[in-house]
Amino acid sequence: MNDRAKQAGLLHELRGALRAPLGTGRPPWLSFGWLCVLLLVLLGLSGALLSVYYLPSLDGAAASVRFVMRDVEWGWLVRGVHRWGTSLLVAGAVAQLVVVFLSGRYRGAGAGSWLLGGAMLLFVLGIAFTGELLPWDAESVALADSALSGTAAIPVLGPPLANAMRGGSEVGAATLARAHTAHTLILPWLVFLLLLLELWFLARLRRRRERAR
Amino acid sequence: MIVLLERGAGDEEVRAVLARMQSLGLAGTPLVAGSQRLIHVTSGRTRRARHLLPEPAVRAILPTSGPRVRREGRRFYPFHALCTSAAGLALIGALVLLAGFFPPGVSETLALGQPPPPPQWPWYLAPLRGLLELAPERPAWIGPSFLVLLGTLVLALPLLDGSSGARPRGPVRVLGMLALVALLVLGFVGGAS
Numbered sequence: 001m002n003d004r005a006k007q008a009g010l011l012h013e014l015r016g017a018l019r020a021p022l023g024t025g026r027p028p029w030l031s032f033g034w035l036c037v038l039l040l041v042l043l044g045l046s047g048a049l050l051s052v053y054y055l056p057s058l059d060g061a062a063a064s065v066r067f068v069m070r071d072v073e074w075g076w077l078v079r080g081v082h083r084w085g086t087s088l089l090v091a092g093a094v095a096q097l098v099v100v101f102l103s104g105r106y107r108g109a110g111a112g113s114w115l116l117g118g119a120m121l122l123f124v125l126g127i128a129f130t131g132e133l134l135p136w137d138a139e140s141v142a143l144a145d146s147a148l149s150g151t152a153a154i155p156v157l158g159p160p161l162a163n164a165m166r167g168g169s170e171v172g173a174a175t176l177a178r179a180h181t182a183h184t185l186i187l188p189w190l191v192f193l194l195l196l197l198e199l200w201f202l203a204r205l206r207r208r209r210e211r212a213r
Numbered sequence: 214m215i216v217l218l219e220r221g222a223g224d225e226e227v228r229a230v231l232a233r234m235q236s237l238g239l240a241g242t243p244l245v246a247g248s249q250r251l252i253h254v255t256s257g258r259t260r261r262a263r264h265l266l267p268e269p270a271v272r273a274i275l276p277t278s279g280p281r282v283r284r285e286g287r288r289f290y291p292f293h294a295l296c297t298s299a300a301g302l303a304l305i306g307a308l309v310l311l312a313g314f315f316p317p318g319v320s321e322t323l324a325l326g327q328p329p330p331p332p333q334w335p336w337y338l339a340p341l342r343g344l345l346e347l348a349p350e351r352p353a354w355i356g357p358s359f360l361v362l363l364g365t366l367v368l369a370l371p372l373l374d375g376s377s378g379a380r381p382r383g384p385v386r387v388l389g390m391l392a393l394v395a396l397l398v399l400g401f402v403g404g405a406s
Binding site: 017018019020021022023027028029030034035038039042059062063065066069076077079080081083084085087088090094097098101106107108110111114115118119122125128129132135136137138139141142143145146147150151153154155158 | 281282285286287288289290293294296297299300301304305308309311312313315316317319320321322323327329330331332333334335336337338341345354356357358361364367368370371374375376389393
């Protein structure tokens with residue numbers, strides 16, 4: 001098959017996917033799942049803008065956040081959107097889980113999707129929590145200290161998990177560096193990966209339903 | 214799509230409209246509702262029915278969901294794509310308003326040797342805080358362990374409920390609702406303290 005024929009085949013597939021009917025259930029744009037995907041895109045964009053100015057160091061973190069809020073044009077708005085978007089994302093992910101539970105879609109073929117959704121919620125909570133630590137002002141330090149003490153209290157897994165997040169025996173520069181890496185690199189990519197898997201699960205479910213018709 | 218004909222339209226007018234529809238690539242079934250005559254457009258590109266409006270016998274055109282839409286739902290493009298874009302714009306608007314009216318702050322940097330202030334827990338960790346507040350004399354592991362156990366149970370739900378009905382099985386539904394109410398109450402307690 002030559003390149004032009006391949007391109008025509010891909011375009012045909014894409015056109016077919018875009019023109020495919022989506023079923024008679026609730027419209028997707030009214031579901032919390034779509035809301036969460038839109039919020040993830042917005043958070044990715046606003047986070048990328050904020051990371052241009054952010055300095056992940058004990059002395060520079062709070063100062064760089066203050067610089068964004070006071071001196072960067074529209075910086076206050078970007079940070080506000082990022083922070084409020086995170087809160088809405090957590091709320092949307094919890095609401096989506098409740099809706100799936102109440103509709104009983106977590107059973108049978110939907111079990112995999114349920115597990116992925118639960119894992120995504122955990123990672124989103126991780127993103128939100130690590131984001132709270134990044135300004136590294138007095139409140140962030142107090143929160144890190146308090147929350148990591150709580151984590152260390154969990155039997156068996158707690159102490160190594162808290163030590164890994166703290167980066168030592170006390171909250172400090174290593175904690176901030178790990179929170180920054182988890183917030184900007186590890187957790188968002190894990191969520192993205194799980195989201196792709198979730199979309200694949202949903203597409204497979206749809207194909208099964210179509211075959212059953 | 215329903216083509217509403219003028220009152221008093223006879224067979225002649227119906228035939229003329231059907232012929233015009235055929236020239237537009239549309240097919241339809243004539244219907245009579247009392248004294249009102251209608252034509253139900255059953256196939257073809259229904260958008261073209263608007264070209265029927267200049268016909269003297271045609272009074273109005275009423276858009277309806279066709280049998281395909283009722284059976285299979287609307288297409289992603291353009292309908293759902295436009296609605297999703299509108300929902301996205303509304304979401305951005307809401308976020309901009311929230312960010313404008315309630316901008317996040319930055320507190321002072323902690324000085325060396327200065328004791329940290331009482332922590333301000335974010336709302337999504339409020340249930341954990343509430344649990345710690347409600348059981349002050351607890352062993353420290355009770356609160357976090359309860360939440361870990363609850364999370365594990367939630368993830369294992371498909372294994373616990375193997376029924377096939379449209380809704381969760383009775384006991385699972387009751388337990389799920391109780392867990393939700395417990396989290397809300399703990400959240401309120403944690404948020405208020």
